[in-house]
Amino acid sequence: xxxxxxxxxxxxxxxxxxxxxxxxxxxxxxxxxxxxxxxxxxxxxxxxxxxxxxxxxxxxxxxxxxxxxxxxxxxxxxxxxxxxxxxxxxxxxxxxxxxxxxxxxxxxxxxxxxxxxxxxxxxxxxxxxxxxxxxxxxxxxxxxxxxxxxxxxxxxxxxxxxxxxxxxxxxxxxxxxxxxxxxxxxxxxxxxxxxxxxxxxxxxxxxxxxxxxxxxxxxxxxxxxxxxxxxxxxxxxxxxxxxxxxxxxxxxxxxxxxxxxxxxxxxxxxxxx
Amino acid sequence: xxxxxxxxxxxxxxxxxxxxxxxxxxxxxxxxxxxxxxxxxxxxxxxxxxxxxxxxxxxxxxxxxxxxxxxxxxxxxxxxxxxxxxxxxxxxxxxxxxxxxxxxxxxxxxxxxxxxxxxxxxxxxxxxxxxxxxxxxxxxxxxxxxxxxxxxxxxxxxxxxxxxxxxxxxxxxxxxxxxxxxxxxxxxxxxxxxxxxxxxxxxxxxxxxxxxxxxxxxxxxxxxxxxxxxxxxxxxxxxxxxxxxxxxxxxxxxxxxxxxxxxxxxxxxx
Ligand SMILES: Nc1ncnc2c1ncn2[C@@H]1O[C@H](COP(=O)(O)OP(=O)(O)OP(=O)(O)O)[C@@H](O)[C@H]1O
Ligand SMILES: Nc1ncnc2c1ncn2[C@@H]1O[C@H](COP(=O)(O)OP(=O)(O)OP(=O)(O)O)[C@@H](O)[C@H]1O
Ligand SMILES: [Mg+2]
Ligand SMILES: [Mg+2]
Numbered sequence: 001x002x003x004x005x006x007x008x009x010x011x012x013x014x015x016x017x018x019x020x021x022x023x024x025x026x027x028x029x030x031x032x033x034x035x036x037x038x039x040x041x042x043x044x045x046x047x048x049x050x051x052x053x054x055x056x057x058x059x060x061x062x063x064x065x066x067x068x069x070x071x072x073x074x075x076x077x078x079x080x081x082x083x084x085x086x087x088x089x090x091x092x093x094x095x096x097x098x099x100x101x102x103x104x105x106x107x108x109x110x111x112x113x114x115x116x117x118x119x120x121x122x123x124x125x126x127x128x129x130x131x132x133x134x135x136x137x138x139x140x141x142x143x144x145x146x147x148x149x150x151x152x153x154x155x156x157x158x159x160x161x162x163x164x165x166x167x168x169x170x171x172x173x174x175x176x177x178x179x180x181x182x183x184x185x186x187x188x189x190x191x192x193x194x195x196x197x198x199x200x201x202x203x204x205x206x207x208x209x210x211x212x213x214x215x216x217x218x219x220x221x222x223x224x225x226x227x228x229x230x231x232x233x234x235x236x237x238x239x240x241x242x243x244x245x246x247x248x249x250x251x252x253x254x255x256x257x258x259x260x261x262x263x264x265x266x267x268x269x270x271x272x273x
Numbered sequence: 274x275x276x277x278x279x280x281x282x283x284x285x286x287x288x289x290x291x292x293x294x295x296x297x298x299x300x301x302x303x304x305x306x307x308x309x310x311x312x313x314x315x316x317x318x319x320x321x322x323x324x325x326x327x328x329x330x331x332x333x334x335x336x337x338x339x340x341x342x343x344x345x346x347x348x349x350x351x352x353x354x355x356x357x358x359x360x361x362x363x364x365x366x367x368x369x370x371x372x373x374x375x376x377x378x379x380x381x382x383x384x385x386x387x388x389x390x391x392x393x394x395x396x397x398x399x400x401x402x403x404x405x406x407x408x409x410x411x412x413x414x415x416x417x418x419x420x421x422x423x424x425x426x427x428x429x430x431x432x433x434x435x436x437x438x439x440x441x442x443x444x445x446x447x448x449x450x451x452x453x454x455x456x457x458x459x460x461x462x463x464x465x466x467x468x469x470x471x472x473x474x475x476x477x478x479x480x481x482x483x484x485x486x487x488x489x490x491x492x493x494x495x496x497x498x499x500x501x502x503x504x505x506x507x508x509x510x511x512x513x514x515x516x517x518x519x520x521x522x523x524x525x526x527x528x529x530x531x532x533x534x535x536x537x538x539x540x541x542x543x
Contacts, residue, residue, distance in 0.1 A: 012410065041442045042414030082413045082440065085359060134284065137358045137436065138311030138468075160413075163439045164358070166310040166468060167507040191414075191442050194512060233443040236513040239533035247541040258512040262519035269540045272524035 003030040003077065003155040003185055007062035008052055010045075014060060022048045024209045025062070028202075030185040032154060035177070037196055038189045040206035041231050046189040047082055049206070050157045053187070054079040066155065075104045078153035082160050082189070084144035085133070093117070093135070093143050094128035100151035116150035117143070119179065121172035137164045145173055149180060156180060159189045170195070194235040198256050205232055221254045237261045244268065275299040275322060275353070275431060275462075280331035282317055290329070291317040293485040299431060299462055306473040306493075307466045309482035310507050315466045316358050318482065319435045322464065323353035335431070351380055354429035358436050358466075360413075360420035369411075369419060370395070370404040376427040394422040397452045399445075413440045421449060425456070432456065433464040438472065446472075470497075471511040475531070481506055 010023040023045045030036055038046050051057045053064055055071030056079075064071050071077060078100075081087050090096035097116055101109035114124045120142040127135070132143055145161055161177070162170045174195065177186055188196055193203070203220050205213040207230035213220060220227060224234055224242065234242070241254045241261055249268040255261040275298065282292040292314045299305060299322070307315050320326040321333050324340035335352055338345040354376075357363045366372025373391045382390065395401050398418035403411070408419060417440045424432055432453070438446040450472065453463050465472065473479045473493050481489035481496065483506055489496050496502065497510055510518070517527050517536065530536050 018406070042418070042445055043412045047412060083359065083361060085361070136312045136316060137439075142311075160440065164311075164436055164468060167509055169311050191440070231442070231444055236533045237516045240516070240536045243533055243537040244541060247537060247543070249541060258516035259519055262516050265520065265536075265540060266523055 001032060001067050001154075002065075003053060003067075003187075004028070004065045005049075005053060005062065006065070008049070008059045008064070009061040010048055010052060010057060010059055012048075022209050023052070023059075023206075026204075026206065026209070026211055027062075028187075028204055028214070030155060030187055032183065032185045033181060034201040035181055035186040035188065035196070035199055036202040036204060037193055037200050038187060038204050038206065039191070039193055039232060044206040045209040046206060047159055048209075050079055050159055050187070050189060053077065053155075053157055075100070075151050075153055077155045077157065078148035078151050079157040080144050080148050080159060080161060082163075084140045087144045087147065088132035088140075091131060092128060093122070093130050093132050094124050096132050096143065097147045097150050100147060104151060106152075112150045112152065113146075116146040116176075119149060119172065119176040120146045121169055122146060138166060138169050141165060142169055142173065145176065149176055152180075153184060155185045155187070157187050157189075160191065161188060162190070162192065162195065194237075194256075197235070205230060207231070217256075241265065274301065274336065276332075276334045277318075277321070278332045278334075280321060280328040280333060282314075282321060282326060283329045284317075290485055292321070294331070295482075295485070295487055296331075297480060297487060297490060299464060301430060301462050302457065302460050304457055304463045304477050305465070306476040306479045307464065307482065308468070308470065308473055308479060308506070308508065313482040314485040315482055316435050317485075319355060319357075319433050319464070319466060322431070322433050323355045324349040325355065351427065352430045354424040354427045354432040356420050356424045356432075356434040356437050358439075360416040363420050363423070364408045364416065367407060368404070369400060369406050369408060372408055372419060373422045373426050376423055380427065390426045390428070394426040397425055397448075398422045399448065414442065414445060417441060418445065418449075421452075425452065429461065431462045431464065433466075435466045436468065437465070438467065438469065469511070470508060471513065474511070474514060481508075 005028045008023055008026045011019050011021045013019045040046050052059050054077050066076055088096055098113040101112040106112050117124045122142050161173055197217055200217050205227050212230040213227045237258050241251055245251050251268055255264055277297045280295045281290050283290045309315050327341040333340045335349045340349050364372055366375055370391050373394050377390050398421050400418055421437055457463050479493045479496055521527050
């Protein structure tokens with residue numbers, strides 16, 4: 001059981017004078033319980049990939065399989081768009097989030113919606129009756145995430161789910177993602193991988209639509225060259241450890257936690273003279 | 274000078290005020306970072322600064338012009354550039370270059386100069402080559418860059434940017450901050466809204482909003498050092514700052530360390 005993409009290619013405006021390939025031969029496999037990151041510079045094809053995986057676009061070449069079938073079955077794959085406001089349509093936040101579970105005929109639709117709102121720290125009691133179009137930027141993103149969580153999909157495609165969130169909102173969304181992961185595979189597109197790396201199964205890096213790195217976090221930290229050559233930055237805390245190694249410091253492991261990373265450097269360096 | 278004097282703003286039909294008794298000034302050529310939790314009123318304040326919203330009570334003046342006075346609307350908008358949080362709400366042109374030209378054209382900038390400004394603004398945000406693209410066919414990060422280019426081409430005296438780096442890659446963030454620094458050097462006041470404390474740490478001034486009120490206005494170090502206030506604002510020092518502070522704690526001198534290179538150079542001098 002997995003969401004599988006095999007050698008996907010996609011060109012916008014194919015056949016026109018401004019045709020530009022946006023994805024070139026991208027493959028991935030996401031199983032329930034996994035959390036994978038898709039990273040890449042502005043315009044590298046991340047959002048395009050998610051739209052193909054959700055079955056919103058047809059690939060020019062390659063194919064997408066959801067548990068062995070063609071994509072499109074309602075409720076199986078959930079997508080949160082990068083711009084949350086493009087996702088809203090109902091008059092109130094609660095109706096917006098309720099739409100999915102109701103449509104899927106969940107017997108506990110109302111409960112699913114309220115729970116989802118609660119899980120992203122937008123309690124229905126306070127926000128349920130608001131128009132989704134009058135929410136602040138961070139509130140809107142959380143409402144969009146709630147709308148997809150409420151449908152309990154097997155695969156969740158999240159385009160920048162923590163952008164513009166305050167700390168409480170980010171922690172709530174990260175918690176909701178961790179909870180959903182027990183019954184879903186999660187694919188996160190982000191410009192801010194640092195917060196996800198400690199819980200990430202695999203990282204896929206795109207550059208101009210093509211994969212430049214695909215592997216586990218350990219593999220990425222061991223071989224960051226291709227990743228960095230694509231203009232992507234590892235967290236500064238990680239960069240410092242990799243640089244220290246180059247200067248001969250003995251660091252048995254690369255730590256992601258800032259305090260642990262500092263402690264390792266101090267141990268390698270010895271006391272200040 | 275922008276003067277915000279006892280401003281309260283309540284949205285239509287909203288139960289409570291989004292901004293409540295806010296006072297502050299923005300002097301020409303200064304750099305102010307605004308932080309605060311979701312819903313604390315940052316975007317509302319941004320829209321009040323250029324007259325997009327008028328205060329429910331209190332006053333906002335831009336170089337002595339009251340923003341609530343319709344007869345000044347045009348002058349105020351041309352002096353105070355605003356990059357909205359959602360670029361979709363801002364983009365008006367049918368193709369990229371027209372969108373960037375829209376503002377300065379309305380200011381009456383002559384043709385040749387217009388071309389120069391548009392090209393310079395697009396180059397500054399690395400959108401050169403996409404001049405004829407329809408804006409809705411851009412990626413989200415490209416749209417964000419376009420919105421910034423539009424504001425740059427206006428050459429405003431004050432530039433307010435609402436989370437302009439939220440959707441950018443690391444390089445794009447560095448680019449945009451560098452362009453803004455350059456603008457400041459040429460005299461533009463910058464007001465930057467962000468959730469990324471890394472963008473606040475080296476600013477001359479940070480304003481923190483909470484539930485519609487200004488709860489801090491001063492230099493960033495004192496804010497970062499105030500654990501109780503940081504906690505109440507839901508703020509946390511960025512990971513790199515925490516990393517550096519552990520190293521400083523054991524005696525390494527990293528007061529001027531900004532990057533991984535700086536840290537390693539201090540520990541293992543080359
Ligand atoms: N059009 C509106 N109608 C009613 N309430 C609104 C409207 N726009 C914003 N609000 C509310 O006003 C408050 C302040 O919103 P604002 O957009 O200024 O917050 P913000 O600090 O920019 O938040 P964020 O970090 O999420 O962007 C929030 O509680 C928000 O829900
Ligand atoms: N509807 C469209 N028509 C034509 N070109 C498009 C369209 N949407 C995106 N593109 C182009 O395809 C490329 C990939 O876009 P995509 O939105 O997938 O990038 P992204 O990696 O998500 O970028 P960002 O980080 O800015 O969101 C970009 O060069 C973009 O300009
Ligand atoms: Mg995108
Ligand atoms: Mg805002």
